[in-house]
Amino acid sequence: MIGGRKFFVPTMLAFGFAFLYVPILSMIFFSFNNSKLVTVMDWPNSPTLKWYGKLFQNDQIMGAAGLSIKIATMNACFSVILGTLAGLVLARFGRFRGRTLLAAMTTAPLVMPEVITGLAMLLLFVAMEQLIGWPAGRGVTTITIAHVTFSMAYVTVIIQSRLANFDDSLEEAAMDLGARPAKVFWRITLPLIMPAIISGWLLAFTLSWDDVVISQFVAGPSSTTLPMVIFSKVRLGVSPDVNALATLMVLIVATGVVLSAIVMQRQEKRRAREMQLAASD
Amino acid sequence: MSARNGKRTPGSLLTRPWEPLWQLFHRLRPARWSAYVRDHWIGKPLVTAVPMIWLVLFFMVPFIIVFGISFSQSILAIPPYESLWGWVDDKVLTLRLHLGNYNYLFTDTLYVSSYLYSVKVAAVSTLFCLLLGYPMAYGIARSPPTQRNIFLMLIILPFWTSFLLRVYAWIGLLKSNGVINNILMWLGLIDQPITMMQTDFAVYIGIVYSYLPFMILPLYSNLEKHDRTLLEAAADLGARPWKAFMRITLPLSMPGIVAGSLLVFIPAVGEYVIPSLLGRTDQLMIGRVLSDEFFENRDWPVASAVAIAMLVLLVVPIMVFQRYQNRELAHK
Numbered sequence: 083m084i085g086g087r088k089f090f091v092p093t094m095l096a097f098g099f100a101f102l103y104v105p106i107l108s109m110i111f112f113s114f115n116n117s118k119l120v121t122v123m124d125w126p127n128s129p130t131l132k133w134y135g136k137l138f139q140n141d142q143i144m145g146a147a148g149l150s151i152k153i154a155t156m157n158a159c160f161s162v163i164l165g166t167l168a169g170l171v172l173a174r175f176g177r178f179r180g181r182t183l184l185a186a187m188t189t190a191p192l193v194m195p196e197v198i199t200g201l202a203m204l205l206l207f208v209a210m211e212q213l214i215g216w217p218a219g220r221g222v223t224t225i226t227i228a229h230v231t232f233s234m235a236y237v238t239v240i241i242q243s244r245l246a247n248f249d250d251s252l253e254e255a256a257m258d259l260g261a262r263p264a265k266v267f268w269r270i271t272l273p274l275i276m277p278a279i280i281s282g283w284l285l286a287f288t289l290s291w292d293d294v295v296i297s298q299f300v301a302g303p304s305s306t307t308l309p310m311v312i313f314s315k316v317r318l319g320v321s322p323d324v325n326a327l328a329t330l331m332v333l334i335v336a337t338g339v340v341l342s343a344i345v346m347q348r349q350e351k352r353r354a355r356e357m358q359l360a361a362s363d
Numbered sequence: 364m365s366a367r368n369g370k371r372t373p374g375s376l377l378t379r380p381w382e383p384l385w386q387l388f389h390r391l392r393p394a395r396w397s398a399y400v401r402d403h404w405i406g407k408p409l410v411t412a413v414p415m416i417w418l419v420l421f422f423m424v425p426f427i428i429v430f431g432i433s434f435s436q437s438i439l440a441i442p443p444y445e446s447l448w449g450w451v452d453d454k455v456l457t458l459r460l461h462l463g464n465y466n467y468l469f470t471d472t473l474y475v476s477s478y479l480y481s482v483k484v485a486a487v488s489t490l491f492c493l494l495l496g497y498p499m500a501y502g503i504a505r506s507p508p509t510q511r512n513i514f515l516m517l518i519i520l521p522f523w524t525s526f527l528l529r530v531y532a533w534i535g536l537l538k539s540n541g542v543i544n545n546i547l548m549w550l551g552l553i554d555q556p557i558t559m560m561q562t563d564f565a566v567y568i569g570i571v572y573s574y575l576p577f578m579i580l581p582l583y584s585n586l587e588k589h590d591r592t593l594l595e596a597a598a599d600l601g602a603r604p605w606k607a608f609m610r611i612t613l614p615l616s617m618p619g620i621v622a623g624s625l626l627v628f629i630p631a632v633g634e635y636v637i638p639s640l641l642g643r644t645d646q647l648m649i650g651r652v653l654s655d656e657f658f659e660n661r662d663w664p665v666a667s668a669v670a671i672a673m674l675v676l677l678v679v680p681i682m683v684f685q686r687y688q689n690r691e692l693a694h695k
Binding site: 191199298336 | 572
C-alpha cells in the first residue's frame with residue numbers, strides 16, 4: 083500500500099464485486115440460452131424462455147417449492163417469536179442465572195457446521211419418537227423444528243444488536259409513568275425493534291428456504307424441499323432449468339432487498355427526525 | 364395521563380376489568396417503578412423460559428444424545444444402535460460404553476486424512492477470504508456515506524440469494540466446457556481446457572465466494588468505528604501511510620479479523636455442499652464422511668463419533684467466537 087492505497091483498495095473492491103457478481107450474472111445470462119449444454123451458446127435460437135416454461139411444467143420442482151414456502155413461512159414466524167424473546171432477555175434482563183447458557187446456545191448455531199446440527203437433530207427426533215411417540219415419523223414438523231432452532235439464533239442476534247443501539251431510557255420512562263411491562267413492550271419496545279423483526283423474519287425465511295443439509299437429515303421420504311431437489315439435480319451437473327429457477331429467485335430477492343432497504347431507510351430517517359423534534363421541544 | 368387514557372369510557376371496564384385494581388395499585392407504587400418492576404415482574408421468568416426451554420430441548424439435548432450414541436454399538440435394527448443402558452437380570456442397571464468407534468476413527472486412515480484435509484481447506488480458504496475481504500471492508504469503510512450504503516447492500520445481496528445456487532453458478536464457470544475455459548480458448552491463451560472442477564482450487568473458490576460476506580461485515584463494522592484522528596496524528600509525526608496502517612489500523616482491527624475468520628473457518632471445516640459439488644472425489648472432507656457414514660453405511664454410532672471429533676476440534680474456536688460476539692453485542 084506504499085503510496086498506492088489510492089490504487090490498491092479500489093482495485094480490490096472492483097475485483098471483489100466482480101467476483102461476487104460475475105457468477106450470478108453468467109447464470110442469468112445462460113438461462114436464456116437455447117442449448118441443453120448450458121454454457122455452449124446456441125446463438126441462432128437464443129434468447130429463449132423455453133427453460134422457464136419447462137420449469138413451470140415440472141411438477142416435482144413446483145411441489146417442492148410449495149412445500150419449501152410453507153416450511154419457510156412457519157419457520158420465519160416461530161423464529162421471530164422465539165428470537166425476539168431471547169434477544170429481549172439477553173439485551174434487557176441484566177444478569178441472571180442461565181444467561182451465559184442462553185447466550186451460548188444462541189451464538190453456537192451461527193457457526194455450527196450443518197452436518198453436526200443435522201445429525202444431532204435427527205438423533206433427538208428418533209430418541210423422542212421412541213420415548214414419547216412424538217414426532218411420529220419425519221416430515222414437515224421435524225424440518226420446521228430444526229430450522230427454527232438455527233434460524234432463531236440469527237433473529238436473536240439481530241434483535242439484540244438493535245436493542246443495544248437504544249438505551250432503555252424510553253422503556254424506563256414509560257414504566258415510571260405507570261405502564262406495565264407488557265404494555266411497555268407492545269407500545270415502546272416492539273415499535274422500536276420493528277425493523278429488526280422484519281429483517282429477522284426475512285432472514286429466517288431465506289435461511290429455511292435455502293437449507294439443504296439439515297433438511298436432508300431430518301426430512302422423511304415424503305417431504306422433499308426445493309433445495310433438496312436442486313441439490314440432487316445439480317450433483318449430476320449443470321441443467322438449464324436450474325439456471326432459469328436461479329434467475330427467478332435472484333430477481334425476486336434483489337427486488338425485495340432493494341425495496342425493503344429503501345422503505346427502511348425512509349422510516350429510519352423519519353424516526354430520527356421525530357426524535358430530534360421531540361428532543362428540541 | 365395521556366389524552367387516550369382520559370377518553371376511556373366506563374365501557375372499557377368490561378374489556379379491562381383489572382383497570383381500577385391496577386390504578387389503586389399504581390397509587391401505592393414504589394418510588395422507582397421501573398427498577399422495582401424490572402426486578403420483581405412475574406413475567407420475567409416466563410419470558411426467559413420460552414426460548415430457554417426450546418434451545419435446551421432442541422439444541423443442547425441433541426448434542427448429549429450424539430455424545431451418548433457415539434459410545435454405542437452399531438446393530439441391525441431400527442434405530443440402528445444399541446442402547447447404552449441395560450438391565451441385568453431385570454435388577455441391576457448397567458451402562459455399556461463402547462470405545463470402538465473412536466478407536467476406529469484413529470486407526471482408519473480415511474478419517475484421519477479427511478479430518479486433516481478439512482482443516483487445511485478451511486484454513487487456506489479463510490486466509491484467501493481475509494486477503495480479499497480486508498481491503499474490501501477497508502475500502503467500504505473509507506468511502507463516502509452514500510456510496511457506502513450501496514456497497515454494503517451489494518455485499519449483503521448475494522447472502523440473501525440461495526447459497527446452493529451460488530455454488531452451482533461456479534460449476535458453469537469452472538467445468539471443462541465452461542465459461543472460463545471457453546473464453547481462454549477463444550482468446551487463444553490455451554489449447555486444451557484446464558481442469559478446474561473437482562480440485563482443491565474449486566473448493567477454495569466456492570468457500571471464499573460463499574463466505575465472503577461473513578468476513579467483510581464484522582471487519583467493516585470494526586473498521587468503521589476507528590478514530591481517524593489517530594492516523595492523522597501518526598502522519599503528523601512523520602509515519603508513512605504503510606507504517607501507520609501496520610501500527611494503528613491493523614492492530615485495532617484485530618477483533619474484526621478474529622470474528623470474520625472464525626465465522627468462515629468454523630463452518631468451512633464441516634462444509635458439505637461445496638466439496639460435494641466442486642471438490643475432489645479422491646479426497647473427501649470430514650462433513651462428507653459424516654454424512655456418508657450416516658446415509659450410505661447407516662452406521663449411526665460412527666457418524667456420531669465423527670461429529671464429536673469435529674466438535675472437539677471446533678470447541679475452542681466456537682468459544683472464542685462467542686466471547687467476541689457477546690462483547691460486541693454488549694458494547695454498542
